[in-house]
Amino acid sequence: MSKPDLKHSSCKNGIWDRKTADWYVARWGKQPLHRAVPELCQLASTERVLDIGCGSGTVVREIAARLSTGEVLGVDPTPRMIELALEISDGHELSVPVRFIEASAERLPCPDQSCDLVLAINSLHHWEDVEAGLAEVRRVLKPNGRFVLIDDLWEEIQRHSGHHHSEAQQESHSHWISPETIAESLTTAGFSSTSCEYRAPEIAVSTITAQPRR
Secondary structure, eight states: OOOOOTTTOOEETTEEOHHHHHHHHHHHSSOHHHHHHHHHTTOOTTOEEEEETOTTSHHHHHHHTTOSSSEEEEEESOHHHHHHHHHHHTTOOOSSOEEEEEOOTTSOOSOTTOEEEEEEESOGGGOSOHHHHHHHHHHHEEEEEEEEEEEEOHHHHHHHHOOOOOHHHHHHTTTOOOHHHHHHHHHHTTEEEEEEEEEETTEEEEEEEEEEOO
16 A cells, blocks of 8 residues: 555544555554553553554454453544454454544543553554643543553664655654653653663564552
């Protein structure tokens, strides 16, 4: 699939047009990082999990496959992403309920204190209002719940691969937020957090784990 012409592709209020969503899922919809997420977030087998910016649902399915009880909800503001997540998930036999809902980080469709784990994987820089989104994450997390943000270390990946990112990738990550800035935003939003870097073949990420301060 050819890359989208960004001059004619739409990304308004964090919502991609159909062409851009299809390209992104074809190119980045399933990566080695996605298989590593359960380990990186120290998933327990009985958790209620929310994935913000779930895209085509790869991480949702990886998480669900490792749960014995609980459920997984994936949200994304792009209608086409939810459509693809439902299409791809159809026929997967999973032991816990899985749902996909069109929604933004700023308006999460979850009751107060209902989630053990909230994930944001390469999605925070797409949020329209980080402050409002973090307030929503704090609202839906259980008192002992955790918020895990995982972002690719693009400079490290580029240095090792020797390849230049495509124009579409550069556009997608043009508003990338540094781990230091994320940590400051989390503190302001009432979280305590720890961060680390994780490297494995084809994976180089920064992981921040945050919990609501009591």
